[in-house]
Amino acid sequence: xxxxxxxxxxxxxxxxxxxxxxxxxRNHKENESKYIAECxxxxxxxxxxxxxxxxANAVNxxxxxxxxxxxxxxxxxxxIEVMSSTKFTFKRIGYLAASQSFHEETDVLMLTTNxxxxxxxxxxxxxxxxxxxxLSCFITPDLARDLANDIMxxxxxxxxxxxxxxxxIMYKVFLQFPEALRPAFPRLKEKLEDPDPGVQSAAVNVxxxxxxxxxxxxxxxxxxxFKLMTTSTNNWVLIKIIKLxxxxxPLEPRLGKKLIEPLTNLIHSTSAMSLLYECINTVIAVLVSxxxxxxxxxxxxQLCVQKLRILIEDSDQNLKYLxxxxxxxxxxxxxxxVQGHKDLIxxxxxxxxxxxxxxxxxxxxxxxxxxxxxxxVKKLMVHMDKAEGSHYRDELLSKTIEICSQSNYQxxxxxxxxxxxxxxxxxxxxTKHGKLIANQMLDVAIRVQxxxxxxxxxxxxxxxxxxxxxxxxxxxxxxxxLHAAAWICGEFSEHLSNxxxxxxxMLKPKITSLPGHIQSIFVxxxxxxxxxxxxxxxxxxxxxxxxxxHTLLQEKLxxxxxxxxxxVQERACSILQIVKYIMKLEEKGxxxxxxxxNLYAGELNPVAPKAQKKVPVPEGLDLDKWINEAPDDSSDxxxxxxxxxxxxxDEHRSSYQHGDESRPTYExxxxxxxxRKAIRKTEVEHNPHYLKDDGKGHKPRHKDAFDAKxxxxxxxxxxVPLHVPGLSSSDKYMVLxxxxxxxxxxxxxxxxxxxxxxxxxxxxxxxxxxxxxxVHTVSTIVDAPEGMAGSDHEDDKKSGDVYKALDINLx
Amino acid sequence: xxxxxxxxxxxxxxxxxxxxxxVEKNEQEQRDSAVINKCLTRTNKQCNYFSHEAVTxxxxxxxxxxxxxxxxxxxxxxxxxxxxxxxDCLGSYFQNVSELDIVYxxxxxxxxxxEIIVNGSIAFTSKERALxxxxxxxxxx
Numbered sequence: 001x002x003x004x005x006x007x008x009x010x011x012x013x014x015x016x017x018x019x020x021x022x023x024x025x026r027n028h029k030e031n032e033s034k035y036i037a038e039c040x041x042x043x044x045x046x047x048x049x050x051x052x053x054x055x056a057n058a059v060n061x062x063x064x065x066x067x068x069x070x071x072x073x074x075x076x077x078x079x080i081e082v083m084s085s086t087k088f089t090f091k092r093i094g095y096l097a098a099s100q101s102f103h104e105e106t107d108v109l110m111l112t113t114n115x116x117x118x119x120x121x122x123x124x125x126x127x128x129x130x131x132x133x134x135l136s137c138f139i140t141p142d143l144a145r146d147l148a149n150d151i152m153x154x155x156x157x158x159x160x161x162x163x164x165x166x167x168x169i170m171y172k173v174f175l176q177f178p179e180a181l182r183p184a185f186p187r188l189k190e191k192l193e194d195p196d197p198g199v200q201s202a203a204v205n206v207x208x209x210x211x212x213x214x215x216x217x218x219x220x221x222x223x224x225x226f227k228l229m230t231t232s233t234n235n236w237v238l239i240k241i242i243k244l245x246x247x248x249x250p251l252e253p254r255l256g257k258k259l260i261e262p263l264t265n266l267i268h269s270t271s272a273m274s275l276l277y278e279c280i281n282t283v284i285a286v287l288v289s290x291x292x293x294x295x296x297x298x299x300x301x302q303l304c305v306q307k308l309r310i311l312i313e314d315s316d317q318n319l320k321y322l323x324x325x326x327x328x329x330x331x332x333x334x335x336x337x338v339q340g341h342k343d344l345i346x347x348x349x350x351x352x353x354x355x356x357x358x359x360x361x362x363x364x365x366x367x368x369x370x371x372x373x374x375x376x377v378k379k380l381m382v383h384m385d386k387a388e389g390s391h392y393r394d395e396l397l398s399k400t401i402e403i404c405s406q407s408n409y410q411x412x413x414x415x416x417x418x419x420x421x422x423x424x425x426x427x428x429x430x431t432k433h434g435k436l437i438a439n440q441m442l443d444v445a446i447r448v449q450x451x452x453x454x455x456x457x458x459x460x461x462x463x464x465x466x467x468x469x470x471x472x473x474x475x476x477x478x479x480x481x482l483h484a485a486a487w488i489c490g491e492f493s494e495h496l497s498n499x500x501x502x503x504x505x506m507l508k509p510k511i512t513s514l515p516g517h518i519q520s521i522f523v524x525x526x527x528x529x530x531x532x533x534x535x536x537x538x539x540x541x542x543x544x545x546x547x548x549x550h551t552l553l554q555e556k557l558x559x560x561x562x563x564x565x566x567x568v569q570e571r572a573c574s575i576l577q578i579v580k581y582i583m584k585l586e587e588k589g590x591x592x593x594x595x596x597x598n599l600y601a602g603e604l605n606p607v608a609p610k611a612q613k614k615v616p617v618p619e620g621l622d623l624d625k626w627i628n629e630a631p632d633d634s635s636d637x638x639x640x641x642x643x644x645x646x647x648x649x650d651e652h653r654s655s656y657q658h659g660d661e662s663r664p665t666y667e668x669x670x671x672x673x674x675x676r677k678a679i680r681k682t683e684v685e686h687n688p689h690y691l692k693d694d695g696k697g698h699k700p701r702h703k704d705a706f707d708a709k710x711x712x713x714x715x716x717x718x719x720v721p722l723h724v725p726g727l728s729s730s731d732k733y734m735v736l737x738x739x740x741x742x743x744x745x746x747x748x749x750x751x752x753x754x755x756x757x758x759x760x761x762x763x764x765x766x767x768x769x770x771x772x773x774x775v776h777t778v779s780t781i782v783d784a785p786e787g788m789a790g791s792d793h794e795d796d797k798k799s800g801d802v803y804k805a806l807d808i809n810l811x
Numbered sequence: 812x813x814x815x816x817x818x819x820x821x822x823x824x825x826x827x828x829x830x831x832x833x834v835e836k837n838e839q840e841q842r843d844s845a846v847i848n849k850c851l852t853r854t855n856k857q858c859n860y861f862s863h864e865a866v867t868x869x870x871x872x873x874x875x876x877x878x879x880x881x882x883x884x885x886x887x888x889x890x891x892x893x894x895x896x897x898x899d900c901l902g903s904y905f906q907n908v909s910e911l912d913i914v915y916x917x918x919x920x921x922x923x924x925x926e927i928i929v930n931g932s933i934a935f936t937s938k939e940r941a942l943x944x945x946x947x948x949x950x951x952x
Contacts, residue, residue, distance in 0.1 A: 019915050064917060067828055069840065089948070096921055103833045126944055136930040137830070168929040198935065205932040209812060212884065236936060239886050274888030317858035322887065353857040 016042070021061050036065065047078045056082050056090040063097045072101050076108045083134075084115050088126060091119070095134035102138035109138065113146050120150050125159055132165040136172050144177035148184070155187050160196040167191055167202040171209055181210075192224055201237045204228070208244045215248050222248060222255055230262060238266075239278045246282040249289050256286035260300055267307060277311070277322055280304050284329050301337050305330065312344055317353050324348065324359035331366040342367055346376070349383060354392055357383075361399050368403055370413050374734045377404065377421060397425060397433050401440055415444060415451040417733035423458055426481050434480035441484040445492065452488075456495040459485040463505045482518050490525025493532045500549065503529045507556035516565025523560055523571045526553070527578065531599065534582070546586060553579050599677055607685075615686065812931040813890075814866055814881040816924070818913065821875050823847045826913050827920055831931035850879055860887045873898060875910055893936065897927055900938050904945060919945060 016024065021039060028035040039061070046058040059082045062072045079101070083094030102109060119131035132154075135143070151173060154166035170188070174181050191203035204225075211218040222245075229241045242263070249256040260283065267279045283304055287297055308330075311323030324345075331338045345367065348360035368376055380400050387393040404412055404421070412418050422441055426434075445455045462485055489502055496502055506522050506529070514522075530553065537545040557579070560572035617623060818827040825843065834842070846863055850870045853861075860869050869887050870879045871894040878894045898908075900923050905912045913920050926941040927934060935941050 018917070022914055060918070067825060067917075071836065092922070093918065096918060100828075126947070129944070133925045133929065137833075164934060165929055168932055168934060171932070172930050202929075202932070202934065209932070236889065236933060239889050243884075243886070274886050274892065277888060278886050317856065318860065318888070318891070321858040321860065352854075355858060355861055 016061070017057055018060050018064060021064060036068075036070065040065070040070070043075075047075060052082065052085050052087075052090055056085065056093045059097045060093050063093070063100055066097070066101055072097070073106065076102065076106055080108055080111055080115070083112070088124070088130075091127065092130055095130050099134045099137035104138075104140050106138065109140055110142060113143060116143070117147060117150055120147070120154060125161055128154070128162055129165055132162075132169050136169050139169075139172050139176055141176045144173045144180065148173055148177060148180040152180075152184055152187060155184075155191065160194075160199055163191070163194070163196070163199045164202045167199060167206055171206045174210070189221065189224075192221070192228070197232075197234065197237075200228070201234065201240070204237055204240045204244070208240050208247075211244055212247050215251055218244075219248060219252055219255075222252070226258075226262075235272050235275055238275060242275075242278045242282050246285040249282075249286045253289055256289055259286055260297075264300055264303060267303065273311075273319060276307065277326070280307060280326055281329070284326065284333075288329075288333050298337075301330065301334055305337050305341070309341060309344065312341075312348065317356065320348065320351070321353075321356055321359060324356065324363060328359065328363050328366075331363060335366050338363070339367055339369075342372070346379065349379065357392070358395060361395065365399065365403055365406075368406070373404065373412065374417065378734065381421075381424065394433055398436060400425075401433075401436055405440065405443070409444075409448075414733050414736075415448050416454050419444060419451060419455050419458060420733070423462070426462075435483075438480045438484035441481070442487065445484075445488045452492045453495040455488060456492050457497065459488050460496055460498070460502050460505075463489060463502055479514055479518060482514060483521055486518075486522050486525045490528035493529050496529075496532075499529055499533050499536070500545075503533065503549070504552065507552065512559060512563060516563070516568055519560065519563060519565060520567040520571050523557075523568060523575060526557075527575045527599075530579065550579065550583050550586075595673060599673065612686070812883055812885065813928060813933075814883060814931070816881075816928065817843065817847070817879040818920075819847050819850075819877050819879065820910050821851070821877070823851055826876075826910065827917070827924070829921070829924060829928075831928075846879060846881070847877075850877055859891060869894070871895070871898070876913075889933075893927070893933060896936050896938065897924065900927065900941050903938060904942055922948075 016039070024035060024039070025032060043058045043061055046054050049055065055078060059075070059079055062075055062079075066072045075097075079094055079097045081094075082090055083098060085091050085094065098112075116131050116135060120128045122128055122131075132151075135147070139147075151166050151169055154162055155170070157163055157166070167188070170180075170184055174184070188203055188206065191199055192207070194200050194203065207218060207221065225241050225244060229238065229245075232238055232241070245255070245259055249259065263279050263283050263286075267276060267283075270276055270279070283300055287301060305327075308323045308327050311319045312327070314320060314323075327338055327341075327345075345360050345363050349357055349364075351357055351360070364376060377400055380396055384393050384396045384400075387396060400421075404418060409415075409418075419441070422437055422444075425437055441455070441459075445452055486506065489496060489506075493499055493502075503526065506526050511519060511522055530549065533549055534546065537543075537549070554576075557572055557576045560568055561576065563569055563572070812831070814832050815828070815830045817825055817829075819825050823844075825847075828843070830839065842864070846868055849861065849863065850868070850872075855872075859871060860867055862868065863881075866881045866883055867885075867887065868879060868881050869890045870877055871891060878898065880890055880894060882890055901908045901913070901920065904919070904923065905916070922945055923941055926944065927936070
C-alpha cells in the first residue's frame, strides 16, 4: 500500500505537462501518431487519479491534442470534473476544453447545469466570466431554458464586465430557447441606455443580429438608435448601428428618408474607410427601398458613386474590391449612374488579383450597350487568351456568352459577328463550356432566320475540318459543339452550298471516336442531308449522283452499326434500312425524294420552359387514382421477383440480337413513314427535353488539335487568328460597325449642339443607341400548350427555421 | 457574426481554433483545410477577403503567422482592424510574439481571445482592457 503510494508519486513527478508534450511532439516528427498514442495512454492513466491538479494537467494536454485533430469526447466526464474545481486555473482549463469539444450532442451536459449556475453567481467576477464564455460554445436548449433566468439577472449585475458578457450570451440563448426573448427584451432595451459604453455596444450588437432576421420587431427602437448614432463617436458602434438601419429600412421608407441626411454628413466627415464603406452601403439600401425618385436622391447617388470611384482608384486591393462590390449593388437599381465609369471598370479587368477581375466582370454585365458590346467582348477574348487559370477562363467564357445573350440578344446588333465570336470561342482549350457554346449556336440559328445561311456555311467548313476537333472526347468539352454543328447543317440544309461534301465529311471514320450522343446526332442528320441531295438529284435527273450517294452511304453507315452506344446502333440500323428501301424504290423508278423530305418538314420552335407543367390535365382524368388494384403485399413475394428478372433478361438479349436477326425482315411502308412523322411531331410538341437537346444534328466542330500525346500544343494567339479559308473573323464586323458609327456621328453633330447644356453624357449616348439599328431580328416564338399565359415565378421558400422561431410579436 | 477564427503557421498547421457556431468534425476539417489552402496560396497583391461557401473569409498575414476569420454579414474592414487589435494584444502580452509563444501558452491566448470576441460578436477592442484578467492571473500564481 505504501509502496503503491510512493510509486504513484514517482510517476507523477515524471508526468508531462503541456510544454513537454508539445516539445515531445516536435521531436518525434517522424512517428508522430505513435508518440501521440502513447501520450493518450498516459493521459488516461492520469485521469484515473484523484488529484485534481493532475487531472487538470491531463485535460490541458487533451485540449492541445484536440486542436491537432484528435477526438477527445471520451474524456467528457473528466472534463466536467475539472470544471467543478474551485481553483480558478483548473476551472479555466476545464471550461476551455469544454468549449472546444462539447457540443449539443454531448450527453453529460445535463450534469453541468447546476455547476454552471453556481459559477455564474459566484463572487469572483472572473469565475462567472469564464462560465459565461464557455457556456456560449456548448449551450443546448435544455441548458438555455434552465439558465436563462440566471443570465438575465446577470445582465443587471453591478459589474459592467459581467453585464457585457451576459448581454452577448443572450443571443445564443435566444437561438436555442426562443421563448426567452419576450421577457428578456425589456431588459435588453434598458441596456441600450446603459452608462457603460461597452455594454451599450454589446446591446447594439445583439439587437443588430436579431433584427437581421426579424426586422419588424425592432422598428420601435429606431428613434433610440437614431439618437445613439448621432451622439456616439465610437466607430465600431457606429458601424453596427448603420448596419442595423440598413436591415430596417426596407420596411419603413420614412425612416430611410430621415436617414439620408445624417448619413451623407457622416460620409463627408469621416476619415475611416470602414465607416465610409458602411454608410455607402446603407445609403444604397435606403435608395433601393425608396421607389420613386426625389430630386436630392440623384445627388446622394452621385456622391456615393464619386466616393466609390475614389475607393476603386486606390492602390489598396481591399478598397478596390469593396468599391467594386458596392458599385455592383448600385448597378442593380441605377445603372445610368454607373455607366459613366466604364473606363475605370475596364481598367480593373487588367488587375492582377483574380477576385477583383471577377467583380469587374459582374459589373460589366450591367454596363453593356449596343455600341460597346463589340469592344468589350473583344477585350474579354484577349483576356481569355492570357488567362492563367482555367477556372477564370471558363468564368470569362460563360460571362461573355451571358452578356451577349441578355434579354433575347438585345444588344447584339450584328449576328454574323456573334456567330463568328462563337466560332472563335471553340478554339478555347480545355474549357468545360462546350455545351454552352453549342446551345448558343443552336439558339441563334433557330431564332434568327436571316443568319441561317451564314451560320450554315461556317458550320460546313468546320465539319470538314472536324478531324481536328474530334480528338477531345471528354464530356462537355469542345466536341459538344459538333452537336450543334451537325444539327444546324442537317436542319437548314437548304442553305448548304455543297451538300455532298458535307455528307462526306459527316461520314468520316474519325467520327466514331466522338461520344455516343454526338454520333447519334450525326447519323440522324445524315438522313436529312441525304433527303436533300436526293431531291436535288431528282430535280436534275442526275442518276449518277444518286448512285454515288447510295454507294457512299452503304459503305460508311455500317461503321456506325458496330458502335458501342445503343442509340447510335439503333439509328444507324433504321437509317441504313431506309436507304436500302429507297434504293429499291429508285431502281423501280419511283420518285421518293418528296416523301423523304416530308419526314423532316415543319419548323421547330423553342419550347417554353414551363410548358410541361402547364399542359392542362384532361377532364375526367384523376392522376392520383390507381391504375390497377393495389397489389396484395401478403404472399407470393418470391415469385414476382423471379419473373421480373427473367423478363428483363429476355428483353436484354433480344435487343442485342435485334440488330442481326430481326433487321432484314423490317421494311417500312408508306403508312409507317406517315405514322412516324406524326409521332415525331407530337413528341416534339410535348417533350421539353427535346428542345434542350436542341438539335438532332450537331455539326462536328473543328477544334485545333490539342491532344497532348500526338501533337504539341500551340497557344492560339487570337490577335493573329489561324486562317482557315472561309471562316470569317469577328474583327471585320467591329471595323464595319465603327465605320457606320462615324458616318452617323457626322450627321448627328448638328443634333448634339442643339441639346441643352444640363444633360449629361449619358443622355447623348442613349440617343446614339437608338440609332444603331439591329441588322437581324430575333424571333421570340415559343411552343407552349394553349392557354398558357406567361411564366409563373415560383416563390422560393426561405429556409431559416432556427430564426423563424424568433419571429414573435413583442408589443 | 463571426463564425470562426483560426491562427495558422506558414506550413498550414493550426495553432489556435475557435468556432462560434457548432460544426461537425469532418465538415470542420474540410472547411479548415480548404480555407487555409486558399489563404496561404494568395499573393501579397491580392485583396484580403474572399468568399467560401457563403462565408466571407478575412485573413491577415504576419511574418510567420496567418490570422483567418470567417464572418457573415460584417464589415470586412472592421474585421481586419479587429485582427490587428488581437495581434497587438498578443504582441504586448508576450513581447514580440512568435509562433512558439502561442504554442506553449495556448490557454493564455484563448483567454485573450475570449476577452475580445464573445459569442461571435466583438466585445472589447481596447488592448488594456483585454489584458487585465491575464495580469491578475499572473500576479496571483
